[in-house]
Structure formats: C-alpha cells, structure tokens
Amino acid sequence: MYPHPAPVQALLVVDLQAAFVAGENPVPDAARLLDRVDALVRRARAAGALIVHLQNDGPAGEPDEPHTPGWELFLPVNGGPAETVMRKTEDDGFEGTALEDRLTGAGVASLAVCGVMSEMCVLATARRALELEYRVVLPHDAHATYDIPAAPGISEIVPAAMASRVAEWALGDEVEIIAHAGDVTFAATRAESFPDNRTT
Numbered sequence: 001m002y003p004h005p006a007p008v009q010a011l012l013v014v015d016l017q018a019a020f021v022a023g024e025n026p027v028p029d030a031a032r033l034l035d036r037v038d039a040l041v042r043r044a045r046a047a048g049a050l051i052v053h054l055q056n057d058g059p060a061g062e063p064d065e066p067h068t069p070g071w072e073l074f075l076p077v078n079g080g081p082a083e084t085v086m087r088k089t090e091d092d093g094f095e096g097t098a099l100e101d102r103l104t105g106a107g108v109a110s111l112a113v114c115g116v117m118s119e120m121c122v123l124a125t126a127r128r129a130l131e132l133e134y135r136v137v138l139p140h141d142a143h144a145t146y147d148i149p150a151a152p153g154i155s156e157i158v159p160a161a162m163a164s165r166v167a168e169w170a171l172g173d174e175v176e177i178i179a180h181a182g183d184v185t186f187a188a189t190r191a192e193s194f195p196d197n198r199t200t
Contacts, residue, residue, distance in 0.1 A: 014115030019070025
C-alpha cells in the first residue's frame with residue numbers, strides 16, 4: 001500500500017454507467033463508490049488534471065447497449081478540453097481508442113484509475129497503462145464489482161469486495177494501491193491542446 005502517493009496528472013473513470021451504479025442492479029455499495037469517484041473528479045477538475053470518462057458500448061440486449069438508459073454515464077461530464085469521453089468496446093480502455101494519444105498529447109506520465117468492474121475493465125485498463133510505462137495509482141475504495149456467483153464443485157459465492165481485492169493483487173508490485181481515494185492528489189496537464197471534449 002502507498003499511503004501518500006505523489007500527485008497524478010490524469011484520472012481515468014472506467015465505465016461509471018447507469019446500469020452498473022443505479023437502477024435495479026447496481027454494484028454493492030454503489031453510493032459509496034459514487035461518492036468517492038465524484039470527489040476524485042471534482043479534485044481533478046480543480047487541479048487542471050486531464051479527466052477521461054471511458055464509456056463501454058455493450059452488445060445488443062446488454063445493460064450497457066449504446067443509447068439505452070443503462071449505457072449513459074452516471075456522473076455529469078464538464079465541457080472543455082481537460083475532460084473527455086471515450087467510447088470503447090473492449091475491457092482495456094486503450095484498445096481501439098485514442099486514449100494513449102490523448103494522454104501523450106497532454107504530457108501525462110502518471111494517472112489514477114477508478115470505476116467498474118474491478119476484475120474486468122478496471123484491471124485491464126490499469127494493466128495496459130502499466131505496460132505503457134505510466135505510473136498508475138489505484139484507490140481501493142474507488143473501484144467496485146459484483147459478487148462472483150457460486151460455481152458448483154468449484155467455489156461458493158465470492159463476495160464483491162474480495163473480487164476487487166484480488167484484482168488489485170493481480171496487478172503486481174508496479175501499481176500503487178492506496179486505501180482511500182481522498183489521498184489521491186492531482187497536478188495540471190497540457191489538456192488545453194485539445195479542442196474537443198468527446199471522442200468515439
């Protein structure tokens with residue numbers, strides 16, 4: 001654990017979409033997650049850090065099918081060059097998107113990752129960021145997932161909190177795991193070089 005990480009220059013908010021944090025089937029303790037992520041976004045804005053909201057385009061019939069209520073981002077996105085939305089179709093937020101270009105263009109070398117799901121898109125995006133040699137901070141209380149269902153003959157239900165912790169552990173020693181999102185601080189970037197605030 002890293003109790004007092006150095007400031008980061010960007011915040012990646014992964015798939016914080018209505019289907020996963022509100023309505024009939026939110027992740028456990030969704031209210032806590034939303035509170036932590038909202039605070040991260042507000043502090044990143046105040047510092048002038050780059051914010052990228054990743055939005056997953058799920059298959060037809062899935063809760064995050066594009067242009068359905070569940071697909072919509074739950075938190076409001078501010079206009080302006082320092083805050084952007086990037087749609088994706090893969091767990092890894094870098095795959096098939098302009099995310100790396102956006103980070104590079106803004107001079108980002110360090111970033112924090114938050115959102116859902118811990119063992120899927122959060123894990124895959126954080127892992128790729130590490131592979132690309134970004135410094136990655138992962139606040140423990142700002143990512144979440146669902147309980148893993150029981151598998152007969154294999155295991156009982158795996159609680160969501162345990163699945164999230166395993167996802168952190170799977171990232172190895174390079175990621176900076178911190179207990180509290182409130183300990184993440186931000187530094188300004190060159191995000192003003194980007195004229196738009198939405199990317200597909």
